[in-house]
Amino acid sequence: MFIGYFTERPYQDPNSGYFGNTGRAVMDLGMSNASYDPRLGADLYNRYLDEKLYAEEMGFDGLMLNEHHSTPFCMGQVVNLEAAILARITKRAKIVLLGNILPIWDDPLWLAEDLSTIDMISRGRLVTGWVRGTGRESVAHNAVPPYNWDRFQEAHDFIIEAWTRDGPFRWEGEHYHYRYVNPWSKPYQSPHPQIWIPGVMSRNTVAWAAKHRYPYVMLATELGPTKDSYGYYDEVAKEEGYEAGTQHRGYLFKVHVDETEALADEAGRKYVQGPSNPFLEGNQGIVRPFIQNLPGLTQRNNLLPTLTSFAAARSRGRAEQFIAQQRARGEKADIPPPPKDPYADLTKKYSIISGTPKSVIKRVRHVLETLRPGTIFFWDGDGAMSHEDSMRSLRLMGEEVIPAVREIGKELDLKGPFEVDPSTNEPMAQPEDETVEQAAAD
Amino acid sequence: MTDAYLERDIELASGKVHLLEGGSGSDIVMLHHSWGSPGWLPVHAALAERHRVVVPDLPGWGGSVRPAWAREPRDIAILTGHILDALDIGPAAVVGTGFGGFIAAELAAMQPRRLRALVLVGAPGLKPENSDILDQMMVSHRDYIEQSFRDRENYVAWVGEEPGDDVRELWDMSREMTARVTWKPYMFSRRLAPLLGDVTTPTLLVWGGRDRIVPVECAELYAACLPNSTIEMVEDAGHVVEIEEPQRVAEMVSSHVD
Numbered sequence: 132m133f134i135g136y137f138t139e140r141p142y143q144d145p146n147s148g149y150f151g152n153t154g155r156a157v158m159d160l161g162m163s164n165a166s167y168d169p170r171l172g173a174d175l176y177n178r179y180l181d182e183k184l185y186a187e188e189m190g191f192d193g194l195m196l197n198e199h200h201s202t203p204f205c206m207g208q209v210v211n212l213e214a215a216i217l218a219r220i221t222k223r224a225k226i227v228l229l230g231n232i233l234p235i236w237d238d239p240l241w242l243a244e245d246l247s248t249i250d251m252i253s254r255g256r257l258v259t260g261w262v263r264g265t266g267r268e269s270v271a272h273n274a275v276p277p278y279n280w281d282r283f284q285e286a287h288d289f290i291i292e293a294w295t296r297d298g299p300f301r302w303e304g305e306h307y308h309y310r311y312v313n314p315w316s317k318p319y320q321s322p323h324p325q326i327w328i329p330g331v332m333s334r335n336t337v338a339w340a341a342k343h344r345y346p347y348v349m350l351a352t353e354l355g356p357t358k359d360s361y362g363y364y365d366e367v368a369k370e371e372g373y374e375a376g377t378q379h380r381g382y383l384f385k386v387h388v389d390e391t392e393a394l395a396d397e398a399g400r401k402y403v404q405g406p407s408n409p410f411l412e413g414n415q416g417i418v419r420p421f422i423q424n425l426p427g428l429t430q431r432n433n434l435l436p437t438l439t440s441f442a443a444a445r446s447r448g449r450a451e452q453f454i455a456q457q458r459a460r461g462e463k464a465d466i467p468p469p470p471k472d473p474y475a476d477l478t479k480k481y482s483i484i485s486g487t488p489k490s491v492i493k494r495v496r497h498v499l500e501t502l503r504p505g506t507i508f509f510w511d512g513d514g515a516m517s518h519e520d521s522m523r524s525l526r527l528m529g530e531e532v533i534p535a536v537r538e539i540g541k542e543l544d545l546k547g548p549f550e551v552d553p554s555t556n557e558p559m560a561q562p563e564d565e566t567v568e569q570a571a572a573d
Numbered sequence: 574m575t576d577a578y579l580e581r582d583i584e585l586a587s588g589k590v591h592l593l594e595g596g597s598g599s600d601i602v603m604l605h606h607s608w609g610s611p612g613w614l615p616v617h618a619a620l621a622e623r624h625r626v627v628v629p630d631l632p633g634w635g636g637s638v639r640p641a642w643a644r645e646p647r648d649i650a651i652l653t654g655h656i657l658d659a660l661d662i663g664p665a666a667v668v669g670t671g672f673g674g675f676i677a678a679e680l681a682a683m684q685p686r687r688l689r690a691l692v693l694v695g696a697p698g699l700k701p702e703n704s705d706i707l708d709q710m711m712v713s714h715r716d717y718i719e720q721s722f723r724d725r726e727n728y729v730a731w732v733g734e735e736p737g738d739d740v741r742e743l744w745d746m747s748r749e750m751t752a753r754v755t756w757k758p759y760m761f762s763r764r765l766a767p768l769l770g771d772v773t774t775p776t777l778l779v780w781g782g783r784d785r786i787v788p789v790e791c792a793e794l795y796a797a798c799l800p801n802s803t804i805e806m807v808e809d810a811g812h813v814v815e816i817e818e819p820q821r822v823a824e825m826v827s828s829h830v831d
Contacts, residue, residue: 160711270711275756277749421713426749 132505132540133547134533135193135227136186137383138512138521140179141406142203144171157406158417160201160267175206176213178518183217185522186224189529192547193225193258195383195508197329198232200271203406211245218253225549226253227508229329229348229383230260234282235272240309242286243293246324247316255319260327260348261287263336266425277427280335282306294323325548327381327506333429334363341367341375344554346506348381354481354501357382361502377505377544378551384498385477386509387485387520388527398520399485400474405515488531495532496539505547507536575621578613583659588638590656592629596621601666601830602657603627604673606813607709607755608718609634609747611740616815619823624666624830629656631676633750635743645754646672646698646762650679654687664689666830670815671695671721671786672751675760678795681776682768690830691776693795694822695812697760701790706760710752714744720785723811731816760787769798776802777829779822781810 147166183194196213199205207213210228217226226249236242250257263283269276285304292302298313318324328340329348340347341364349357361380368375385402389395470476477483484494499507509528512521539545552559578595593613601624603617610630620626630637632652643649653676657665667688669677674696681688697706709717715736722728732740776799780792792804805825807814815822 273757275752277753277756419713422711425710426745426752 132507132537132545133192133225133549134190134536134540135195135225135506135508136183136191136525136528137195137197137508137510138179138182139197139199139204139510140175140206141513141515142167142172142175142206143405143515144168144203147203157203159419160270160422161417161419162203172206179206179512180213180216180220182512182518182521182525184220185525187221189525190533191224191528192549193227193508194221195227195229197229198262198268199265200235200268202267211242211249214249214257215245215252218249218256221253221256223256225256225258227258227327228260229327229350230262232264232268233261233286234263234279235268235274236286237274239286239289239307240293240312240314243290244314244316246290247294247314247318250319250324251316253319255324257318257320257324258327259324260329262329263333263428266422266428269425269428270422276425278306279428284339291323294318325553327548329381329383335429337364338367340364341379342371344368344371344373344379346379346381346548346553348383348506348508350383351385351482351510354498358502373556376551376556377503377546378548378553378556380502380504381506381508382498382502382504383508383510384481385483385485385511385513386491386495386528386532387483387511387516388488388491388524388532389485389520390487390523390527392487392490394523395485395487395490398516398524399478399483401515401517401520402483402485402513403473403477488527488535491532492535492539495536499536499539499543499545503543503545505545505550574615574618576613576618578617578621578626582636583656585632585652585655585659587632587640587652587655589636590629590632590638590659591636592627592656593617594625594627596624596626598624599666599830600625600627600662601668601826602629602662604629604631604653604667604669604676605634606670606721607672607747607751607760608714609743611743614816614819616819616823619819620826623827627660627662629653631673632656633753634747639750643754646675647679647683647764649754650676650683653677653680654684657687666690666692666826668692668815668826669694669696671812672697672755672760674698675755678765678769679762681772681774682765685772685774688774691772691774692779692826692829693776694779694814695781695784695787696778696795697787697791698762698765699791699794699798700758700761700763701788701794703790704788706788706791707786708759709748710756710759714741714748717786718744721812723781723783723809723817727811727817766794766798769795770800772799773801774799775829777825778802778804779814779825780804780806781812781814781817782806782808783810784812784814786812 186194196207196210198207198210200208214226214228246259263279285306289302289307293312293314300312302309302312327346327348329350330336331350337347347364365375387399389398481498484491511524575596578593580593582589582591601620610628617626631649633639665688667677674693675698678698681691719728778792778795780789796802796804807818810817
């Protein structure tokens, strides 16, 4: 089992008024950067890097970074820079990018060079992941939404080619054109770093990931729809002639560990406060549906079962589609009232797990038994959580939760993508094996 | 008013084009806004008393097949020229409303002799110097269409409090096609103005004095580029002058093209 750590790196400015219900609406693409304080930004970037270092020390296998633009809920605009720093200052953990937003790159050769460089500096610890991005990203970097999916696929094909084919060569595609592809860099890993695809609700993307045998990482989706979406991956895999396994399934979910249940409750509530991701249900942000649903960004008839949750649909600006789907099935389409206590509601649904090590391990077991992922990421330190909240949790994760979860993983036979190669389903050599072989050779 | 009209399809190599036509007399081709053709409008009916009025769904909009390769308004203008050829319409009188005006201006720029008269109603296409064309991609459909009218009262009178599902779908599909050809730069081309100086086609620039979508400044820019043009302001109208003042626009157009 592969266990990773993630935080979205919110721009936390307690004086901004964006924290809690203090008056200023956290509206997607509706907030000016006039009050941005680079000194605070400096503190936060360094804090999040420090937490990543500590996460490695506490035994996490992977440090996950993501990318968003023009928003306070995620400071990872130039995620490759953060990854390059981690490549140098960490020693063992994989650096997992979930992911670079391919369609907004007008020059994917530059991205291929960035990623090769990170892979070399880290001596082969990069896991690369690619996404299509939300409407916000298309607006922020002004990429034409109707070509988003085409550009995603072409940029992918091009980068693989740039990594694996000897140059120089020429690329005359539909969206990208190069007269001289000959990057003076190559990925450290051969033929290239593993590619994992994170996502939420696009059927196209799941089918595409399954066809390429790339692990699919569901991002904080509810358990039932997540299981159904894995089922869809499995179906496509079968059509492609292979059996999908735990090595193809990833799951990111919110886990916070604390010293007492009272502290865990206090810190856990901060997930839905402050500048946390407004697309996740229960928080205090406001989404603007027309920005999430930019023209042609996602084909309307190609949504995953995750849309069967009204809360998820609403948080992604798709309430209308949800209601239309319900009606089309002849079902009653009443809009459920928002929960009175979003944190309690999310906890009940396993969307947030916050507690002492003992209660957290029990609930994580339930998630693992239900979904059977070979890769998991604990999403912590988000929203309004402080550095101290994060560090307490990381320590307890390292001391108690990670060792216990590894045992559960073994018991449930949840093999990760560095134990079983997702591209072949063959077992992979483990560092211990190499040591044994090396010792034998010596 | 001539309420009778026909619906039919014609075939281009790039796919089917759906159109409405009614009336008899000299030909007038009307090109719709970016949000698609909502049907046979009062302005069409008024014009059809003295003209044969042809209202195509631009390729990619409404019932016309999407040219998936099209990347800019000029591509749509080329196809619009092909539509005129297929209909065997000689030197044509073309009336472009909103985005349709951008297409009409591009068509005039590439083939000045193709047109015998041009009318641009609240047309984008040129970058205003002192302001911006309202960006429909950053507001909801409903807000965008509402801002196209003089005021909310007029919007509600025409659309209703809530647009119906068919209207929403038309707006939704139209916006996708609009994004395909004019996401960036949004609703203008730096390569249009330099070509307009050779367009001697008699041109009428009709603008609503309360246009909140395409600034009135754009009428002046067109007038400065087009050597044979005049501006007609309809002070009390918004962007959709032909919907809010159909009779007046029909009279202006009719006397301009004849």
